[in-house]
Amino acid sequence: MLKSFFLDKRWFLWAWGGFIFIIGSLLAQTWIDVKINEWYKGFYDLLQKATERDVSEFYDGIFLFLKLAIPYVIIYTITNYFTRLYAFRWREAMTFAYMPYWKKIDAKVEGASQRIQEDCMNFAKIVESIGLQIIRAIMLLIAFVPILWGLSSNVIIPWLKDINGSLVYVSLIASLGGVLISWLVGIKLPGLEYNNQVVEAAFRKELVYGEDDRVEYAKPPTILELFAGIKFNYHRLFLHYGYFDLWLIMYNQSMIIVPYVIMGPGLFTGAMTLGILIQTSSAFREVQGSFSLFMQNWTRITELRSIYKRLTEFERAIGYKNPAPSSSGIIRS
Numbered sequence: 001m002l003k004s005f006f007l008d009k010r011w012f013l014w015a016w017g018g019f020i021f022i023i024g025s026l027l028a029q030t031w032i033d034v035k036i037n038e039w040y041k042g043f044y045d046l047l048q049k050a051t052e053r054d055v056s057e058f059y060d061g062i063f064l065f066l067k068l069a070i071p072y073v074i075i076y077t078i079t080n081y082f083t084r085l086y087a088f089r090w091r092e093a094m095t096f097a098y099m100p101y102w103k104k105i106d107a108k109v110e111g112a113s114q115r116i117q118e119d120c121m122n123f124a125k126i127v128e129s130i131g132l133q134i135i136r137a138i139m140l141l142i143a144f145v146p147i148l149w150g151l152s153s154n155v156i157i158p159w160l161k162d163i164n165g166s167l168v169y170v171s172l173i174a175s176l177g178g179v180l181i182s183w184l185v186g187i188k189l190p191g192l193e194y195n196n197q198v199v200e201a202a203f204r205k206e207l208v209y210g211e212d213d214r215v216e217y218a219k220p221p222t223i224l225e226l227f228a229g230i231k232f233n234y235h236r237l238f239l240h241y242g243y244f245d246l247w248l249i250m251y252n253q254s255m256i257i258v259p260y261v262i263m264g265p266g267l268f269t270g271a272m273t274l275g276i277l278i279q280t281s282s283a284f285r286e287v288q289g290s291f292s293l294f295m296q297n298w299t300r301i302t303e304l305r306s307i308y309k310r311l312t313e314f315e316r317a318i319g320y321k322n323p324a325p326s327s328s329g330i331i332r333s
Contacts, residue, residue, distance in 0.1 A: 004093045004094045004097035004098075005089075005090045005093040005094065008093060008097070010093075011089070011093045014086070014089045014093075015090075015093075018082070018086045018089075021082065022079065022082065022083060022086070022132065022135075023135065025075055025078065025079040025082075026079070026132070026135055026136050026139055027139060028071075028075050029072060029075055029076060029079070029136070030136070030139040030140055030143050031143075032068050032071065032072045032075075033072075033140065033143070033144075033286065034143050034144070034147070035068050036065070036068050036069070036072075036282075037144070037147065037279055037282050037283055037286070038279070039061070039064060039065055039068065040275060040278045040279045040282050041273075041275035041276060041278070041279040042061065042275060043061040043065070043275070044273075044274045044275040044277075044278045044279075045273045045274060045275030045276075046058065046061060046275075047274065048273055048274040048275065083128055083129075083132055086128060087124045087125045087128040087129075088124070090124035090127075090128065091120050091121045091123075091124040091125075094120040094123070094124065095116055095117075095120050097320070098115075098116055098120070098314075098315075098318065098320060099116070101318040101319055101320045102116065102318045104318075105317075105318055105319065112314065112318075114197075114201055114204065115310060115311060115314040119307050119310055119311050119314075120311075122303070122307050123304070123307045123308065123311060126300055126303060126304045126307070127304065129300070130297055130300060130301065130304070133293055133297065134293065136290075137289075137290035137291075137293045138290075140286050140287070140289075140290045141287060141290045141291075143286075144283050144286045144287050144290075145168055145287055147283045148165070148167050148168050148171070148280070148283040148284060148287050149164070149165040149167075149168050151167065151276065151279065151280045151283060152164070152165050152166045152167040152168065154263060154266055154271060154272045154276055154280065155167065155262060155263065155266070156265055156266045156269065156271050157262060157265065160262065166262075167259070167262065167280065167283075167284055167287075168287065170258065170262065171284055171287045171288035171291055172291055174255065174258065174288060174291075174292075175288055175291030175292040175295070176291075178251050178292050178295045179292065179294055179295045181247060181251075182244070182247065182248070182295045182298050183298075185243055185244050185247045186240070186243075186244045186298055186299070186302065188240050189237075189240055189241070189244065189298075189299065189302040190302050190305045190306060192233065192236055192237045192240060193237070193302055193303055193305075193306040194306045194309060194310070195233050196230075196233050196234065196237055196306075197306060197310060199226070199229040199230045199233050200230060202226055202229070203223075203226045203227060203229075203230055206218055206222060206223065206226055241299065244298065244299065248295070248296075248298075251295075255285075255288055255292075256285075258284070258288075259277075259280055259281040259284040259285075260277070260281060263276075263277050263280050263281070264277070
C-alpha cells in the first residue's frame, strides 16, 4: 500500500516531491492563520471603542484582513486540487503494483475487482486526507499553543488563574476525554463497516455472474436473501452512526462556548478587551481542534481500518511483497 508509491523509484518525484510541496503550502496556510488570529485582537478592540475611533481605521482593518484572506483562499484551493491529484497518483501506483501478482495466480481471489478498483482508490483518498490533517494539526499546535499559553494569563476564574497555560490544559483534557468517549460510542463501527463490505461483495458477485448466466445466477430468491443481509447490516450501521453523530454534534457545540465561559467574566470586570476574548476563542478553537483531530475523523478512520484489513488480506492472497519489476503499463501523464 505505502511502498508501491513511496518506495518505487518510478513514483519518487510524485511521492516525495508532491509531499514537500504539500508541506510548504500547509506552512504558508499556518502562517496566515497566525496573522489572522493577531488581526482579531486589533480589529475587535477597535469595534469595542468604535465611537472613539475614526471610521478610516475600520476600513484599514478590513483591507488588512483581505490581504491575508485572499492569498489564503488561493493557496488553499491550489493545495486541495494538488492533493486530489496526489491521491489519484497513489491509487495508480497501487493498482499497477498489484496487477502483475493478481494475474499470475491461478486461484480465484474473492472480491479482487473491488480490492483493485474501489479499495485502492478509497485507501489513497482517506490516507491522503487524514495525513494532510495530521500534518496541519501538528503545525497549528506548534504555532498556537504558545499563543494560547500566553493568553491564559487573562483567566480570572479562581481555580484556573493560578495554573500557567490553563487554557492549553483545558483543551487537551477536553480532547482526550472526547477521544475516549468516541471510542466507547463507536466501538462497533469498524466491525460493521467490514461486514458491510462482505455482504456488498457477495451481492455484487451474484449480479456479475448473472450478467453471463441469468438462468443459474441472480435468481429472485437469491437476490432477496443477499439483499436482506445488506439491509440488516446497514440498519445496524445507521443506528450506531446515529449514536456517534449525536455525541459528536453535542461535543462540537459545547466546545464553542468553553473559551467564552472561561474568559467571559474577565470582559465584564475590565481584565481584558473584546479583542483578547475573540483572539483567545480563535486560538482555543485551533488548539482544541488539532488535539481532537482523531475524534473528528473517527468515522473515516473506521472506514480506513476496514479498507486496510481487506487490502492486507488481498496482498496475502496474491503473494504481494514488493512493487513488481514487470508492472509496466503505468500511464504517465
